[in-house]
Ligand SMILES: Cc1ncc(C[n+]2csc(CCOP(=O)(O)OP(=O)(O)O)c2C)c(N)n1
């Protein structure tokens with residue numbers, strides 16, 4: 001007897017639309033149990049998915065998907081959506097090499113109407129779809145599902161501002177679980193809490209409930225009436241000021257509330273805003289109790305739960321940063337640390353506890369984070385912005401216009417540089433060298449091990465201008481960081497192996513490891529370049545004058561990367577040696593185990609060996 005008898009009959013939302021209320025409730029129960037079991041086997045995002053089971057069932061029941069468009073913000077909460085849209089079997093390959101993505105992807109399914117993963121894009125995209133449908137004379141509903149965390153990004157409000165004046169058929173559903181990854185921050189969260197606890201609304205609910213107790217037969221009528229009553233009694237909301245008809249808050253786990261409400265809203269024209277209240281981790285006590293721990297999980301025993309506190313394991317670059325941040329803060333009271341909603345991922349939990357007045361989680365607001373830090377730097381404090389390489393992309397103009405152009409001493413700790421693995425193309429830090437090296441005034445460091453990371457963080461901190469230290473997700477080669485901090489001469493690389501062979505390998509960051517692994521067989525010189533900007537040009541030219549092949553190695557897009565700069569220096573010097581650049585190809589690299597991805601793009605030792613050997617043959 002299957003544990004999921006009803007779920008196993010669902011291969012498309014059309015089947016969901018044929019279910020009655022009792023069956024829908026059963027489906028939600030089975031779906032939640034399936035997700036818990038499946039994600040415990042594969043790893044992935046868990047608490048956000050457990051919290052959106054009923055909402056997903058209701059949306060696919062009420063709307064004619066994929067004709068009606070659902071755009072999921074961030075999209076980390078779409079596992080239930082993927083299961084109901086024909087990918088139940090595929091969930092066994094979730095986030096694995098050539099497997100199902102952890103985020104919606106247009107290339108993966110027609111039900112994935114828009115590729116997300118970087119947050120706060122859903123309202124813009126859904127509005128675009130709604131306006132297009134209107135222009136094409138198509139009757140189509142467009143729905144954006146956005147979390148309270150994602151709602152803190154400016155882009156979400158840019159979209160609300162525009163949507164409010166476009167008389168398009170757009171429904172924005174705010175999935176308010178009072179959590180980002182960390183606890184939510186900012187005034188918006190306080191506002192949403194006030195909406196939820198609004199005296200007027202709750203008084204009417206209590207009165208309504210009283211009536212129902214007396215006359216249960218009125219329950220169905222009252223449910224439908226309540227939705228409209230709410231619209232009338234909830235005080236004018238921020239969202240109505242933007243031109244939306246606001247409804248809610250309603251219980252996002254109650255199908256009896258969700259379905260009639262969505263059915264009503266489906267028939268209403270114009271921009272509508274539905275506020276649903278859910279619990280992150282809902283239905284799994286351990287995740288309800290600790291939605292942070294269960295936000296992104298590895299494989300785990302869902303009966304026993306995630307076993308925390310087990311020490312051991314290699315030090316990660318993130319931990320190196322977190323330890324350095326606290327040590328540096330103890331030495332310098334001018335240090336201020338800024339994160340755009342990635343306290344845990346950036347290793348800042350201890351700093352936040354030990355230095356609460358110098359810790360700033362600005363929410364999912366990368367653009368604000370950079371310029372906020374720039375403002376701080378104008379006043380003589382030293383801001384450290386901890387930000388994933390991929391998320392810094394969101395704040396590129398702020399980096400150029402507010403930080404580099406004004407040559408302000410803002411330091412960026414760029415975590416997740418290079419290939420990140422399971423999160424895939426949306427999260428690889430594949431481009432930061434390319435988008436940083438062209439910026440005047442910035443210093444860009446690429447540590448090759450954990451100790452060098454600590455020393456470079458210190459060097460960047462002392463630097464009186466814009467700086468970035470980019471380091472990969474996870475652990476390094478295992479070089480224990482020295483407690484002492486020693487500044488490195490800016491722009492100085494180091495020769496790690498003097499070879500007599502034809503090739504010299506110039507490694508940036510983590511690529512020093514595969515470079516050293518293959519050096520002996522080619523009797524190659526190996527340089528740890530340390531700085532992508534400013535480049536150690538003397539070292540480059542010295543090696544280019546001794547070897548007929550210069551090989552650059554970087555975990556970054558080849559176009560515009562560090563290798564391009566090495567090639568430019570050699571070309572400008574008029575030297576005749578050849579240059580082989582090893583790095584990421586001009587395409588997006590998908591998700592999967594990092595070792596498989598490195599092999600796919602030739603960044604592992606075998607790949608480096610093969611490319612160098614082939615170049616030497618030519
Ligand atoms: C631009 C951007 N910054 C940061 C992140 C990292 N991130 C992923 S999910 C998340 C929290 C989202 O909170 P919410 O929208 O409330 O969704 P929930 O997890 O609560 O369902 C963050 C900060 C991201 N995906 N995109």
Ligand SMILES: CC(=O)[C@@H](O)[C@H](O)COP(=O)(O)O
Nearest residue numbers: 074076117296345416423473
């Ligand atoms: C969905 C999202 O963007 C984050 O949860 C991200 O997946 C975190 O990445 P790490 O697991 O590398 O911290």
Ligand SMILES: [Mg+2]
Nearest residue numbers: 147148149179
């Ligand atoms: Mg949330």
